[in-house]
Amino acid sequence: MIENFKASWWKFLGILMLLYVVAGGLLFEVPQLPVIRESIRNVYFHVGMWFSMMFITFAALVFSIRYLRYQRAEDDLRAVAAVKTGLVFGTLGLLTGMVWAKFTWGQFWVNDPKLNGAVVGMLIYLAYMVLRGSVEELEKRARLAAVYNVFAFVLFFVFIMILPRMAEASIHPGTDGNPALASGDLAPMMRKVFFPAMAAWFILAWWVFSLYYRLDRLRHQIAELTENY
Amino acid sequence: MGISSVLALIRKEASLEWRQKTAFGGVMLYLVSTVFVCYLSFSGIIPDRTWNALFWIIMLFASFNAILKGFIQEGSGRLVWYYTLVPAQVLLNAKIIYNALVMVVLSLLGWLVFVVFMGDPIQNHSLFFTGMLLGISGLSAVLTMVSAIAGKARNNFTLMGVLSFPLVLPQILVLIRVSGAAIQGEALLSHWQGLLVLLLLTGLGIVLANLLFPYIWRE
Numbered sequence: 001m002i003e004n005f006k007a008s009w010w011k012f013l014g015i016l017m018l019l020y021v022v023a024g025g026l027l028f029e030v031p032q033l034p035v036i037r038e039s040i041r042n043v044y045f046h047v048g049m050w051f052s053m054m055f056i057t058f059a060a061l062v063f064s065i066r067y068l069r070y071q072r073a074e075d076d077l078r079a080v081a082a083v084k085t086g087l088v089f090g091t092l093g094l095l096t097g098m099v100w101a102k103f104t105w106g107q108f109w110v111n112d113p114k115l116n117g118a119v120v121g122m123l124i125y126l127a128y129m130v131l132r133g134s135v136e137e138l139e140k141r142a143r144l145a146a147v148y149n150v151f152a153f154v155l156f157f158v159f160i161m162i163l164p165r166m167a168e169a170s171i172h173p174g175t176d177g178n179p180a181l182a183s184g185d186l187a188p189m190m191r192k193v194f195f196p197a198m199a200a201w202f203i204l205a206w207w208v209f210s211l212y213y214r215l216d217r218l219r220h221q222i223a224e225l226t227e228n229y
Numbered sequence: 230m231g232i233s234s235v236l237a238l239i240r241k242e243a244s245l246e247w248r249q250k251t252a253f254g255g256v257m258l259y260l261v262s263t264v265f266v267c268y269l270s271f272s273g274i275i276p277d278r279t280w281n282a283l284f285w286i287i288m289l290f291a292s293f294n295a296i297l298k299g300f301i302q303e304g305s306g307r308l309v310w311y312y313t314l315v316p317a318q319v320l321l322n323a324k325i326i327y328n329a330l331v332m333v334v335l336s337l338l339g340w341l342v343f344v345v346f347m348g349d350p351i352q353n354h355s356l357f358f359t360g361m362l363l364g365i366s367g368l369s370a371v372l373t374m375v376s377a378i379a380g381k382a383r384n385n386f387t388l389m390g391v392l393s394f395p396l397v398l399p400q401i402l403v404l405i406r407v408s409g410a411a412i413q414g415e416a417l418l419s420h421w422q423g424l425l426v427l428l429l430l431t432g433l434g435i436v437l438a439n440l441l442f443p444y445i446w447r448e
Contacts (some may be wrong), residue, residue, distance in 0.1 A: 134384050136383075136384040144378050147445050152395065158399070158433060162399055197351045
């Protein structure tokens with residue numbers, strides 16, 4: 001029990017922080033702004049989803065580069081696990097965003113550069129999964145997927161820099177180029193929930209990632225064992 | 230190595246293409262049929278914005294067809310042989326340049342077919358063709374790289390579309406914007422930012438492809 005706790009204290013910390021975020025996020029005082037009103041509380045959840053997605057897909061990039069350098073199967077498994085986690089958080093980010101958009105802008109979807117950029121990001125990682133599914137050989141699959149991940153990530157980053165500057169205006173808050181780093185105008189009273197919320201979502205993302213990784217590694221080991229029969 | 234082997238490889242691609250005219254003919258026929266279907270379904274009346282979007286979407290699909298066969302056509306045996314002859318980057322750059330040439334030819338022919346069936350709304354042709362040239366070189370870099378990946382997997386054509394759509398979107402959007410300005414008859418340099426972005430994307434695509442291609446290539 002004690003041993004378990006030593007290895008996984010950060011998970012307990014994450015759970016406690018998330019409990020605080022959910023309670024504080026729904027109960028603490030927030031600024032009363034026109035149109036947005038109480039829906040501003042979604043900042044703690046919606047922004048957290050996209051931050052976590054960026055964090056974990058950046059980790060996927062690092063794992064892919066490491067795979068290309070050292071050719072270790074573990075790095076490839078870590079990259080997939082990170083991409084899967086990124087897709088989970090991206091989907092949640094889209095859903096929380098759509099609900100928010102419905103109540104503030106009146107529609108589930110608006111034609112906006114930041115929203116379109118988010119879709120392109122999701123498409124890239126879905127394409128990554130499709131690519132993996134289309135290659136049988138393990139080593140070749142890992143290599144092609146890693147190359148695509150690096151190639152796509154860099155182009156995507158340039159893309160989300162360019163796209164908002166090409167559009168006339170954006171309805172989505174945030175400075176040019178980066179929709180999520182808009183916390184400069186965050187009200188001081190929201191900071192005591194916002195910063196713990198971001199940390200808590202990062203911890204959760206890392207936890208989900210490690211679960212995916214362990215599962216995939218076991219599957220990989222089973223495949224290797226049965227291959228020799 | 231260097232430029233002479235790149236040129237030799239481009240010449241090889243061109244003569245292979247010339248010997249199997251049906252492949253390029255197939256892409257041409259695809260282009261003409263698609264434009265004709267659009268002509269019939271729009272009953273010939275089409276606003277400028279639609280002309281613009283249709284043109285680039287049709288060109289994109291025709292380019293998928295034309296570029297994808299580049300890596301599949303050559304069996305893995307022949308690729309290994311090239312490997313012993315030239316560094317990976319030489320082969321890649323030859324393919325990028327050759328594919329860009331093919332796309333330029335395709336786009337010019339596509340533009341002619343469009344003019345015949347749907348009229349020519351473009352007022353500033355120099356801006357249109359400059360944008361086309363810059364856009365195509367960037368598209369060629371990205372599509373060549375993706376075709377090298379897709380060529381090693383199953384379901385090549387689907388994969389080619391799925392993998393490259395999110396990556397070519399920036400180029401396509403900037404291209405549509407630039408050629409939209411050309412349709413409106415704006416001056417060549419009024420959209421220099423768009424042209425610059427296309428140039429930068431081309432450079433980025435080529436650099437990334439050169440860095441990553443050696444990893445795909447190894448068998």
